[in-house]
Amino acid sequence: MTATRELATGFDTGGVIHLNGNSLGPPRESLVAELERVVSGQWARRQVQGWFEDGWLDLPRTVGDKLGTLLGAAPGQVVVAGETTSSTLFNAMVAACRLRERPDLLVDADSFPTDLYIAASVAKLLNRQLVVKSGHEFDAYLAERGTRVTAAVAAPVDFRTGRRRDIGSLTALARRAGAVSVWDLSHAAGVLPCDLDAHDVDLAVGCGYKYLGGGPGAPAFLYLAARLRSTVDFPLAGWHGHARPFAMVPEFEPAPDVDRARTGTPPLLSLIGLDHALDPLVETGIHALRERSRALGESFLDHLGERRPDLLRELVSPRDAESRGAHLALRVPDAERAERVLAERGVLVDHRHPDLIRFAFAPLYVTHDQVRRAVDALSHAVEGAR
Known part of the structure; x- marks a missing residue:
């Protein structure tokens, strides 16, 4: 069993064990004070001037750069556009399709349902053929028919089983075929190294409320490779994505940088919450976060094997x-x-229908002792169901 030091404290866990951080984790205890600082010290005092005097207007980009340190992205390539994950994904998929005049939009069949719904909508909107493949069939389609593919959409972590997809190899496969790569990082951001720049990823999106800890409905982020800034054409052309937003001109002129992915006025308090949540993650570093979550998962399996080997045999996630x-x-x-x-x-x-229970090991607030206690509780919970 791997032992590692506890990484951080200061989370409002309410006295319970949070193994659902892949959906929504607990807030930092200092969040209320941070929101009070902004509400009372900035909003109440300066109202609309806070956008200019307190840096609110730049937050989508500054928070994006902070996220970039976890995603392996150089400054200026990540923005928190202020939208939901769904609308941000729509923006990215349409933009990807506009970059390549090809007939097929390829999406991983094991994607989160929203990704499938949006891909179907985008294909219908742009008159593309939706191709849904899983695993090796997805890779084979890219390898054999990749010249037909406008964009390849996948996630590095299966939201049900936790199985990983290698970002580097799949992105390279898409690049060789001339297809645009679009990644949904919602179940990877904050716990897995993504190395977006190193892997030459084109576009990526992700939510702020899972492992990143930004709170309920925290806004999504979008990664746009610097090489695509001058050519990408986002369908949601809001005034905050304009090159001169306060010129208030009737014609849209996209910003020359990642700001072109912004749309309307961002949700300030949600941005503050996400910004506040990122600090301990950035301070710890993505590789230490990954090692910690890996060790917690191994600890869970070790305890499960000792206490309930019958349940360990029901593992649907990779053992490696x-x-x-x-x-x-x-x-x-x-x-x-x-x-x-x-x-x-x-x-x-x-749980995920019909018979899966997911246990998430967010590295900042889950401890090895909590993992042991969770296994004991699981043993009792399942015993009563047999």
């Missing part, structure tokens, strides 16, 4: 730690009931 992200999935009877029983015992997880 390097082949999965920061969460594990087990197949259990009556998963919804098991989730409720675990919650009653102070362990927060989530």
